[in-house]
Amino acid sequence: MTEHTLPDSLKTTFCGLEFSSPLVLLSGCAGFGEEYTRVAGFSNRDVGAVCLKGTTLKARLGNKPHRIFETPAGMLNAIGLQNPGVDHVVKHILPALDFSETRFIANVSGSTLEEYVEVTRRFDDSPIDAIEINISCPNVREGGVAFGNSPEMSARVVAACRKVTQKPLITKLSPNQTDIAENARRCLEAGSDAFAAINTLTGMAIDVETRKPVIGNMQGGLSGPAIKPMALLKVLQVYQVARSHQVPIIGQGGITTARDALEFLVAGASAVGVGTALFYDPLVCRKINAGIADFLARQRIQRVGDLVGTLDTDTLPLTLCAAG
């Protein structure tokens, strides 16, 4: 593989957008699209899309430190949606991005329904390729997961945003709810074009010496390999709702290797998100791309899309996927 030419087998389409690879850099892990290019050898061309940092109507300072903490096979984070506000992003950040390198996806967050709508409206009037609705951020008091854990509220947010944009609308689903499939079904009816599953799981860590929470926000979102099995099942559950509507999923949660990515593709994800794994290996996307391409060649599969949703469930009890 030459430096910036990925094999044709990795090409895929997502909501009508051409992706050079099924890999997507996840919101909150790659800043506003340029940060990782500081690393020599890293290229945005190695991924199909980059999800930009969660953006709100006004600038937010975010949470007090500590914002991150390593846990077994994972990490907690509670950034608190630090961002410069949508107008700054549209006016100053998007014009500096090179849209010939990859697709850029905005991540819309808010504390009220009106804020989600207004931020979506402003991104609609921008060169952004798609809009991800973040109704699953666990680290803010209002909005975020408070909306995302209620199928009714999730659907209302999606329906309202749907009215103000024709761009592909991706709903980022929370794992911190009883029935992710029901939530997906309601969001689908409300007009969601795609899903991202899953956001982080809520968790915490305690410093026993001081008896204080380690994370400044007390609770944070758990990511990394520790959550992969849970994420995989959630993706399968969402896929069972979304497949008949041809609504694609960005599967995400602890993906670190090509084999992890392949599992999500088989479970029904059309694209796969990479986040925490970047922190250990900033060039991990190249390795995952190469591993997926090798697998496809070995299995004589022409396009990565042909692998999506190919899980063999013939031998499984039908009740498995209905379990909350």
Place this chain on the structure above:
Amino acid sequence: MHPKPHRGTIFLEDAEVLMQERFPGEQYVLRMRAPQCAASALPGSFIHVTCDATLPMRRPMSIMRVSNKDGWVECLYKVVGEGSRMLASRQRGDIVSSLGPIGQPFVLHPERPRLLLIGGGVGIPPMIFLADVLRHDARVQWNPLVLMGSEVPFPFKTRPSTILLPGMPDGVIGCMPLMEDWNIPSRLASQQDFPGCYSGFVTDLARHWLQPLDKNALAEVEVFACGPTPMLKAVAYLAQKLGVPSQVSLEEFMACAVGGCAGCTVEVRTENGPAMKRVCVDGPVFDGASVFPLS
């Protein structure tokens, strides 16, 4: 398209461990081969290293010395947790993944050639790097003083200084031999009654040197510091009280270290009010008065 000068400035290198030397107090000096990092690192730069494949996150470590010619970087760290404990078990010939150099370095101002360098504990390394750069800088006749504090034995054999230093309390004659070799005055502080060391905080020793200086002398002084947060705060306060600028190098838990996750931020006072700055790429060196304003 806009120019993108930031691109490709941080290098991911499989760094061979060339030397790992243990000092009392579970302190280690680690030298590893990372030629691309060595070629562009500056005082204040840090590297983000893997300690073990079983840990999902890297650890940031400030750079103590580099050899561009021989392609190595050297760090001093203390075992404080699982990651540093695992790093301490790395031996000569092992490979550590190094991401660096990262961060905004210390900035020198030729109109302020009297430099007070204050290092506390594992905050000592950037001061050594800075001193090394100063002695090779032919543009300006820098006049540095290095003060170091530690509550565990210093990671070098101390000895009485042969460089006279006005303003120092009686008996404070212990120095770092490497600084002496470089003809740079240094003095040491500790609360552990180490011989030749000032008995107290390194910031109090700094006050002994700074306070007698008159206005004209202070106009030539700038303070550079790295160490524990309470020390940096004391340094920033002292500098502000005397009307002297200070630059402090901070640390915080860090995930990406390239500016992507905003996990390592610190609150900084700016013209436009408070802002959260990333320690990794906006820092680690910040204006002391912005991070620790007196009022």
